[in-house]
Amino acid sequence: MNSLERILAALQNQPADRPAFLLNASLYGARLTGASLEDHYNQAAVYAEGQMAIRETFSPDLLLSPFFIPALGEAFGSRLGTRPRQAPNVAGFAASTAEEMLQLPLPDVDGHPRLLYLRETIRILAKTYAGQVPIFGALVSPADLPPLVIGLEAWLDALLFRPAVAQALLDRLTPFFVALGKAMFSDGATGLALTANLANGFIITEAVADSLLLPNLRTALAELPGPVVFHHGGCPLVDQLARFQDLPNVVAYVIDAHEDLGAARRALGPGPVVMGNLDGAGLVHLRPEEVDHLCERAFAQRGADRQFILATSGADIQFDTPPECLAAITEAVCRTGGVET
């Protein structure tokens, strides 16, 4: 089986030669290629070479566009700060209130250099791996855009105390989200990997989630022309799955590393794929045998569940993670499937 067939098997509850797996190795590609992070996060071809190196070295079954969410903030005018051995992050916001953000022009999906960079990575990877490896575009929900542009505090302030302004901003951002999502699909993305932290009860009150954020999320997702992987984004998700279940186009859920895959299945029932639960950012602290143990734990939790994809959860795999730790994941899935590494 190739990777695309393996992923389709998981989605369709069919047997596969081995468990499929995902490495959130957006940054790590630069380690393998030796490219500067400036080039990696500005030149689509350089980034794509990094993902190809990830594929050649570790054989994950999905590849990602840059897990570089601050880029979306930059497209709205936020300033990025660079840091050694890490992806750039927002270092200065484009505006200070939701009202101010309402006045900002929406970035042109077909013209803004930063968005074109993200899209071009998908085009290159999709062309390279057509029919072999699914390519997923990384995106955030409309409600998760304002923290990148005005900061979380200002956005919470609007959501909690000025709901009409928050609603107006969501209404303005949703067409942008849909346009970018559709563009990623037209570029060749197999699906989107989406975080929607602001709708999570760990972050926001149930009242605001139910009145503003979940209806918006449902509307926005319904506009997309393809499948979506719902990523926990750093928040606990299993206790929230009942609220996020049956979202339009969502076919899989990535849970946190501290959560149980079996519990996620019980919460979701049959149907969607469950993904997780290796601590991607924490791999840097582990020895390969410890990584192997975590893989075995994940396989034990999923039991006979075929609708499962082993995945690193949480943040990007860190630059300094020993490659042997990632190779240990590959070896574990191959051993489990009884196939050669």
Added chain:
Amino acid sequence: MDRNYPQELLKAIEQADRARAAAVIDAWAIGRPFDRVVPELLSPVLETFGKNWAVGLGGVSLATGYVASKVAEDVLARLLLESDTASGAQPSRGPVVLGNVEDDFHPLGRKMVAAFLRADGWIVHDLGVDVSAEQFVDKAVETGARAIGASAMMFTTAKNVAKIRSEIDRRGLNGRLQLAVGGAVFKLRPELVAEFGGDGTAASAVEASPLFESLVQRSRVFDGTAGAASR
């Protein structure tokens, strides 16, 4: 029937209802000196809220924590407004220095800690985001603070806490100047507190005040002034 003001205030905060929290406080203040609102109403309620938050009790979210900090700020603003007529200002617990570590630009948690500390009588010198180790220690020396609170959200920036530890040690202030650390990464991986040289952490922003109290007490024991309490 007597109203249960602490219960009402707690419920208002847990429902993220800032206006109702203000109304409960207003009602409590009828016939009472407003400068007693912190020790008699706000602090006990925040303590309960903090415990619920720390154990992840249902209904407590980052948003309700944010509202709690806003309620504390509202009370402080009113106390400042009424300070000319108040029967006695709240005694100070002393100065502390707060900031996000170098390369960290996630200010929300730090601002909430600042609000809760101020509500509990601390003089907070808030240095903002992306603060270097030297700036932290310079401000502590300048203000006579016995404790620094350093906030970091992610592992990659939390590593910069170690730079503050080194700077404290380099200037011979170990023991005298205590280092509190906080942020999501320390909650997920508490072993990092010691690994990066922190002297303590709190399970939630609301619990920062008792943490700083214990660290300041430790500092006083270190330099032999433990009997000379400041409050």
